[in-house]
Amino acid sequence: MSSTTRRTRAALATGAMALAASVALLPGAAFAATPADVAENGGAARSSDDSTQALLDSVQAGPAKNVILLIGDGMGDSEITSARNYQYGAGGELPGIDALPLTGQYTTYSLTKAGKPDYVPDSAATGSAWATGTKTYDNAVSVDIAGTPQDTLVEIAKANGKKTGNVSTAEIQDATPAVQAAHVAARSCYGPDSVTQCGADALDQGGLGSISEQIIGTRADLTLGGGSASFRQTARAGQYQGESLFDQAADRGYQVVGDAAGLGALTAADQASPVLGTFTDGNFPTRFAPSTATVGGADLAPQACTPNPARLSTDLSLRSLTEKSIDLLDGDQGFFLQVEGASIDKRDHSADACGQIGEVLDLDEAVQAALEFAKADGNTMVIVTADHAHTSQIVDSTPPATLSTALLTTEGSTMKIAYGTAAAGGSQQHTGTQLRVAGYGPGAANVVGLIDQTDNFFTIVNALELDRDLDGLSRDGTISAPAEVAPGTDFTVTASGVEGDRQVSGVYTPASGDPVDLGYVDVVDGVATFTVTAPTALGAGSVTLIGVQSGVELRADVLVAAGAPTPAPTASPTPAAVPGGSGTGAGGAGTTASGSGPLAFTGSDMVPALLLALMLAGTGAVLVARRRRRSVLDHSGAQL
Ligand SMILES: [Zn+2]
Known part of the structure; x- marks a missing residue:
């Protein structure tokens, strides 16, 4: 022909x-x-x-303004092929996934804690790989094999002024979404009630907190998925002890939504008012009702998949969530958005062919939405890939001893799918083959050939031209505070230019007496603002603000003087980095800061350590005040 x-x-x-x-x-x-x-x-x-x-x-060179990364959890070539066969025919195309012009393959192996290859990874290690560029052990969420937290794409993009989003059909604490927002040793550390699972990561053990608590603290502009059950739990320690995580999120400025109407009503998602949308207690229901694989099942009459009556409304489909996320994130800043179709993996574990096929089709619709935006925008890279391969195999004859199903495809043919890595009732296993990775847009040529999962991190960092030195992004921070305040009045202290941090802690050192913990506040667009009530005792004191992540210190002297003017709402900036450590100071991690009050700063490391101790030991009266970003402190009988 x-x-x-x-x-x-x-x-x-x-x-x-x-x-x-x-x-x-x-x-x-x-x-x-x-x-x-x-x-x-x-x-x-x-x-x-x-x-x-x-x-x-x-093939277009970068940079790209926006990146959309879509992950099919457990979506190996076998899962893609069976979904295509079923819905579009063997010669057909998945209109989203198959439309990306540049494809490669990537290796997905994880590591043992000793650093040896683990040839079959889990979703925590694989997600950590593309989220941080660091391979790690199964179960680890964005920490390396030694347990050291690794900066994630969401954290880095946010610090660089990009908007960020994280979307999944799983519980949002599940490994794939968690890797962008949390650092824990064990992926099952979902919430404050996961005491055993969290171990040393729990707030009351001096850790960074559960995945849910860290999601709030990471403050992506938009977080959408399942998993509301964990957010109903109550913080056991820290600044929000005794409060549910949903209430905590609201107190920290989040727009908290739980249904399609709430999501539909949103008109903005930004650092001042980020979005936390959770629409189910656990994972989303799947698109198709489950099919049941049995020993000899592929010899039965082939069946068609049927809709799952429990599926969420279409305005909460993965495509709808992706479209809404793009609407909310698209703007001058550019954005990084991760979208996960989670239950391809979960249904594969359950030997449920219809379940997994429906989830591939769901993801494919989200890919179509991403491509439609990217094509119109012209400055967006789209990457579609998976985290690890899985069990299901398209086979020619019914396996004698393992689970199988026969499906009737759109072409009227029979497709036999076998699950051979666990017995009936067991959980089918992940597999260790390389995976397809496909790209479109500026910078996407970097997916071509044989790459590793960690390459995705660098492809995205480079495409968005992100500066990975987050400490450096806070190093030029400045502090502003009034030079004099009247006793007992409120005044504002602001750290600006601290984009490399997600929170800033504060300590007030009075003229005499013990230093007082001001708690922490969230950094919003590089700015952290504390409201402090001056003590009634006169004298020269100081406020020290410390970037929680960077360790950068900023210090301002504040004289409490009778007859001092009431501070203007916005105080004039005071210069940063005054040499010698007296007055206002800005120092990066490792630089020495000194103080003259009762709290003698002998090194920058001491202050975060002291703050941490103060936070962990904080009293209820102080904590309530902090929640409102105020620091009306009663310490040693003197109101500050
Ligand atoms: Zn799995």
Whole structure:
């Protein structure tokens, strides 16, 4: 058959082909076969006669303004193929996933704690790999094999002024979304009640807190998924001890939504008012009702998948969440958005072919939404990949001793799927094969060839031109405070230019007496503002603000004087980094700061350590005040 004939056939194709053509990203898309012509010479071909120019056209150098990373959890080539066969036919195309023009393969192995390869990874290690660029052990959430936290794409993008979003159909504490927002040794450390699972990571053990608590603290502009049950738990320690995590999020400025109407009503998602949307207690219900694989099941009459009556409304589908996220994040700053279709993996574990196929189709619709935006925007990179491969295999005959299912595809053919890595009732296993990674847009050529999962981190960092030196992003921070205040009056102390931090802690050192912990406040667009009530005792004191993540210190002297003017609402900035450590000072981690009050700063490391101790030992009266970003402190009988 001549190429002209092939092109003519392609032009007549309908259905999935038309959808693919509407995206029009890949030359092969116009040549996908239909069931009617696959038996003819060239009829099943997907490629054009010469894709050279189209491929060259699809290669664009970075940078990119926006990046959308879509993850199919457990979506190996077998899961992609079975979903395509079922819904669009063997010669058809998944209109989202198959439309990305640049594809490669990546290795996904994790590590043992001793640093040896673990050939079959879990979602925690694999997510950590692309979120941080560091391979780690199974169960680890964005810590390395030694347990050291690694900065994540969401944290880095946010520090660089990008907007950030994290979307999943799983509990938002599940490993894949958690890797962008938390650092824990064990992925099951979901909430304050996960006492055993959290261990040393719990707040009351001096750790960074559970995944749910860290999600609040990381403060992505937008977090959408399941998992509300953990947010109903109550903090056991720290500044919000005794308060539910939902209340804590609201106190910290979040827009907390729990249904489609609430999500639909949102018009903004930013650092001042980030969005926390959780729509189910646990994972989202799947698109299709489960099919049950049995020993000998592929010999039964093939079945069609049926809708799951428990599925959420379409305005909470993964496509809808992706579209809403893009609407809320798109703007001058640019954004990084991670979207996960979670239950491909979970249904594969359960040997549920229909369940996993429906979730691939759901993800594919989200990919279509991302590509539609990226194509119109022209400055967005889209990457579609998975975290690890999984069990399901498309087989030719019914395996005698393992679980299998027969499905009736759109072509009227029977597709047998086998699950051979666990017995009936057990959890099917992940597998260790390399995975497809596909890209579109500026910088996406970096997915081509054989790469590693950690390459995704660097591809995205480079495309967005992110500065990974987060401490450095706070090093030029400044502090502003009034030079004099009247006793007993409120005044404002502000740290500015501390984008590398997510929280800033404060200590007030009075003229005499013990230093007083001011707690911490969230950094919003590089600014952290404390409201402090001056003590009634006169004299020279100081306020020290410390970047919780960077350790950068900023200090301002504040004289409590009778007859001092009531401070203006916005105090004038005082210069940072006065040499010698007296007066106002700014120092990076490792620089020495000194103080003259009862709290003698002998090194920058001492202050965070003291603060941590103060926070952990904080009293209820002080904590209530902090929640309102005020620091009306009663220490040693003197109101501050
Ligand atoms: Zn899994």
